Amino acid sequence: MKKEIVLDDQKVTYTLRTRRNARHIRLSMYPGGEFIVTVPPYVQKSTIETYVHTKSAWVLKHLARLKQLPKPLLRKNSRAEYITHKQAALERVTRRLAYFNQFYNLNIGTVRIKNQKTRWGSCSKKGNLNFNYKIALLPDHLADYIIVHELCHVGQFNHSRNFWNLVGQTIPDYKILRATLKKYQ
Numbered sequence: 650m651k652k653e654i655v656l657d658d659q660k661v662t663y664t665l666r667t668r669r670n671a672r673h674i675r676l677s678m679y680p681g682g683e684f685i686v687t688v689p690p691y692v693q694k695s696t697i698e699t700y701v702h703t704k705s706a707w708v709l710k711h712l713a714r715l716k717q718l719p720k721p722l723l724r725k726n727s728r729a730e731y732i733t734h735k736q737a738a739l740e741r742v743t744r745r746l747a748y749f750n751q752f753y754n755l756n757i758g759t760v761r762i763k764n765q766k767t768r769w770g771s772c773s774k775k776g777n778l779n780f781n782y783k784i785a786l787l788p789d790h791l792a793d794y795i796i797v798h799e800l801c802h803v804g805q806f807n808h809s810r811n812f813w814n815l816v817g818q819t820i821p822d823y824k825i826l827r828a829t830l831k832k833y834q
């Protein structure tokens with residue numbers, strides 16, 4: 650449940666989570682600025698707010714820092730989230746593969762969207778391509794880089810100089826994008 654609280658004149662949004670096995674109020678913050686307050690059942694709203702207020706300096710300091718960092722997209726992998734984004738991911742990947750393959754003209758196998766923890770995409774020797782459903786949540790330029798990367802593996806099944814040259818033909822700034830993408834993991 651989304652809640653709002655004013656700490657030191659600043660409006661702060663947090664997610665309130667009730668957990669049966671929680672023994673006390675717990676505050677957690679994540680890159681991107683997500684702030685979660687976990688509480689045991691039956692804790693009063695006023696108790697929660699008072700507790701957060703006593704920690705306000707600490708909360709504000711860390712939230713300010715964490716807001717600068719991109720959300721780590723590969724962190725959560727719930728089934729529900731996968732179902733929610735799978736179709737959008739498939740549509741995006743299919744559309745952009747068709748677009749870039751006008752240039753490369755490679756023989757693409759089956760394209761699938763997967764719920765993977767650590768990878769954005771993969772390519773099999775047969776040219777079947779798998780993509781992480783979280784590609785649906787990325788900005789266009791990063792999604793395109795991943796799509797072209799896997800597409801180029803159909804032509805070059807390695808990370809050789811030839812492979813990177815192939816990628817660079819449609820994504821000239823792939824080195825920067827690759828570095829940016831690492832920040833999302």
Ligand SMILES: [Zn+2]
Binds near residue numbers: 802807808
């Ligand atoms: Zn690769």
